[in-house]
Amino acid sequence: MAVVYEKTTGLTDRPLHYCPGCTHGTIHKIVAEAVVELGLQEKTAAVAPVGCSVLAYNYFNMDAVQAAHGRAPAVATGIKRALPDNIVFTYQGDGDLAAIGTAEIVHAASRGENITVIFVNNAIYGMTGGQMAPTTMPGQVTQTSPYGRDTGAAGYPMRVCELLSTLDGVAFAERVAVDTVPNIRKAKKAILKAFQNQVDKKGFSIVEILSTCPTNWGLTPVESLGYLKEKLMPYYPLGVYKDAEKGVRV
Amino acid sequence: MDQRVLMKGNEAIAEAVIQAGCLHFFGYPITPQNEINAYMSKRLPRLGGTYLQAESEIAAVNMLYGAAAAGIRAVTSSSSPGISLKTEGISYMCGADLPGLIINVQRGGPGLGTIQPSQADYFQATKAPGHGDLKILVYAPNTVQEMVDVVFTAFDLSDKYRVPAMLLADGILGQMMEPVQFPDQKPDIPAKPWATNGTKGERAPNIINSLYLVATELEDKVRERFVRYGEIEANHSQAENYLTDDADVLLVAYGASSRVAKRAINAARNQGIKAGMLRPVTLWPFPKKQLEAAAKNAASILTVEMSMGQMVEDVRLALPDRKVQFYGRTGGVIPTPEEILEQIKALGGGVK
Numbered sequence: 029m030a031v032v033y034e035k036t037t038g039l040t041d042r043p044l045h046y047c048p049g050c051t052h053g054t055i056h057k058i059v060a061e062a063v064v065e066l067g068l069q070e071k072t073a074a075v076a077p078v079g080c081s082v083l084a085y086n087y088f089n090m091d092a093v094q095a096a097h098g099r100a101p102a103v104a105t106g107i108k109r110a111l112p113d114n115i116v117f118t119y120q121g122d123g124d125l126a127a128i129g130t131a132e133i134v135h136a137a138s139r140g141e142n143i144t145v146i147f148v149n150n151a152i153y154g155m156t157g158g159q160m161a162p163t164t165m166p167g168q169v170t171q172t173s174p175y176g177r178d179t180g181a182a183g184y185p186m187r188v189c190e191l192l193s194t195l196d197g198v199a200f201a202e203r204v205a206v207d208t209v210p211n212i213r214k215a216k217k218a219i220l221k222a223f224q225n226q227v228d229k230k231g232f233s234i235v236e237i238l239s240t241c242p243t244n245w246g247l248t249p250v251e252s253l254g255y256l257k258e259k260l261m262p263y264y265p266l267g268v269y270k271d272a273e274k275g276v277r278v
Numbered sequence: 279m280d281q282r283v284l285m286k287g288n289e290a291i292a293e294a295v296i297q298a299g300c301l302h303f304f305g306y307p308i309t310p311q312n313e314i315n316a317y318m319s320k321r322l323p324r325l326g327g328t329y330l331q332a333e334s335e336i337a338a339v340n341m342l343y344g345a346a347a348a349g350i351r352a353v354t355s356s357s358s359p360g361i362s363l364k365t366e367g368i369s370y371m372c373g374a375d376l377p378g379l380i381i382n383v384q385r386g387g388p389g390l391g392t393i394q395p396s397q398a399d400y401f402q403a404t405k406a407p408g409h410g411d412l413k414i415l416v417y418a419p420n421t422v423q424e425m426v427d428v429v430f431t432a433f434d435l436s437d438k439y440r441v442p443a444m445l446l447a448d449g450i451l452g453q454m455m456e457p458v459q460f461p462d463q464k465p466d467i468p469a470k471p472w473a474t475n476g477t478k479g480e481r482a483p484n485i486i487n488s489l490y491l492v493a494t495e496l497e498d499k500v501r502e503r504f505v506r507y508g509e510i511e512a513n514h515s516q517a518e519n520y521l522t523d524d525a526d527v528l529l530v531a532y533g534a535s536s537r538v539a540k541r542a543i544n545a546a547r548n549q550g551i552k553a554g555m556l557r558p559v560t561l562w563p564f565p566k567k568q569l570e571a572a573a574k575n576a577a578s579i580l581t582v583e584m585s586m587g588q589m590v591e592d593v594r595l596a597l598p599d600r601k602v603q604f605y606g607r608t609g610g611v612i613p614t615p616e617e618i619l620e621q622i623k624a625l626g627g628g629v630k
């Protein structure tokens with residue numbers, strides 16, 4: 029019988045620790061597939077963040093480095109400058125990338141550091157139990173915004189792709205989602221491009237992925253997909269924000 | 279043939295780093311170490327290396343972490359306020375067993391303090407260069423030549439034991455001009471089979487990590503590291519004895535203050551007081567054995583520092599039965615030989 033589907037060799041056999049219905053797992057899968065499909069597995073280092081995906085170094089079947097909270101772009105820079113022909117990607121949550129690691133991501137982008145960034149935006153701090161993130165929606169209830177995010181006191185959600193796309197060092201910035209099969213396909217295409225850019229030495233590429241956190245959103249997995257579509261997507265429109273090749277800058 | 283060249287301390291450090299086979303520098307400007315950044319930015323791009331002016335000391339030390347993980351020799355440099363920011367990365371390097379060199383050309387603190395020289399970061403360097411149970415190698419040279427020499431030793435031992443190393447200088451040593459000679463041997467950098475430089479399909483993936491969720495696993499890991507620390511303490515402490523054989527008054531000083539102390543000792547000898555000095559070159563490991571031996575026949579012991587008294591605590595720990603005096607200036611003030619001579623004279627007739 030013909031094999032129609034096989035688990036990617038880009039992931040190890042360790043069972044993922046993510047909560048049921050969490051889309052971190054889907055993102056791991058498409059990132060690993062992309063690395064393998066481009067033939068990069070043997071020369072890639074994954075940089076894991078601090079956040080729910082801290083154990084990503086156990087799941088990606090390739091060299092991996094665990095970074096301090098928010099510092100993954102700096103760590104990736106160190107690896108890339110040491111080994112410019114190797115491939116390096118960071119995998120970061122929104123607390124990691126858009127709060128504590130804001131300086132590191134902005135400057136890696138601004139330098140045009142030739143790395144790939146996988147940015148998982150689930151609008152909350154997952155690992156620490158659901159606190160407000162820079163990306164938390166106005167009015168969204170979290171452990172530290174119990175009355176809903178009050179923009180008067182806590183400010184507004186940060187749109188990372190829009191922000192970074194103004195920087196000349198950015199070769200590619202696209203926002204995708206992993207809520208439906210067609211969207212997962214699009215997400216994988218964006219990830220493939222972000223890695224291919226690195227192979228072609230085009231500079232900094234980021235794929236922002238809208239992701240769910242059923243546990244801390246207090247929703248079922250299915251409801252979470254609905255929340256992502258109805259609440260997150262209008263604030264965080266999907267699409268290509270920068271593609272230096274095509275001269276796109278939205 | 280004498281191949282000595284006259285060099286400024288900071289530039290000599292930078293050249294030594296390059297000659298030790300380190301072509302990747304991650305820094306952020308701060309006085310009084312800017313000559314290191316300037317020198318590196320001039321030389322490294324021409325050598326096919328990396329000079330990267332990071333967005334902060336935090337970013338710079340994490341770049342060092344990444345470059346070290348990739349298996350190459352790398353360095354970051356700063357001065358006191360910047361070193362406080364680097365403590366995060368130093369702790370992660372210790373936790374992940376990564377080698378690398380951190381240069382601290384100290385200035386006075388706390389806070390923004392002063393750009394004048396100081397030795398007030400002794401505690402930070404030797405006791406808590408980051409959170410957690412950890413140690414780093416700490417070298418405190420006192421001449422431009424010795425700054426060059428310890429750069430090589432620091433890289434070699436850092437690679438050998440997978441423990442980060444710090445070169446602890448100060449504004450005086452960094453700015454001083456002295457003749458130096460560079461060793462003409464090629465650096466002997468060991469293989470790093472643990473590095474995350476790509477599996478090349480030849481090995482299982484390597485993981486660089488400091489996270490251990492099971493308490494007993496982390497305990498085992500830390501204990502294993504402390505066995506290595508023990509080996510370093512047993513074999514790699516360094517100190518210089520200056521006229522200690524017959525010394526009645528033994529001074530203990532390191533770095534810039536040991537240079538001033540030496541002049542005070544010479545003046546004391548001219549006045550018939552037998553003074554001498556034990557000068558730690560490594561601050562961790564602290565040269566306890568050398569100190570015990572030097573202190574054996576001395577009647578009095580005086581520690582001199584450019585701080586309110588930090589190393590003196592280690593001197594007292596090493597000599598628990600002895601009365602150890604302290605003299606220090608702080609805030610960027612350099613003690614004069616005359617001031618120290620007064621202290622020696624006061625102790626000169628001291629009884630054991």
Ligand SMILES: Cc1ncc(C[n+]2csc(CCOP(=O)(O)OP(=O)(O)O)c2C)c(N)n1
Binds near residue numbers: 079125150
């Ligand atoms: C310096 C530091 N500060 C705080 C923490 C605690 N901490 C761990 S994970 C995390 C938030 C991660 O949230 P996010 O990046 O959004 O990732 P997610 O867990 O949602 O995937 C925080 C604050 C830490 N480990 N280190």
Ligand code: SF4
Binds near residue numbers: 243
């Ligand atoms: S806490 Fe949220 S982000 Fe973390 S694994 Fe669970 S569902 Fe996913």
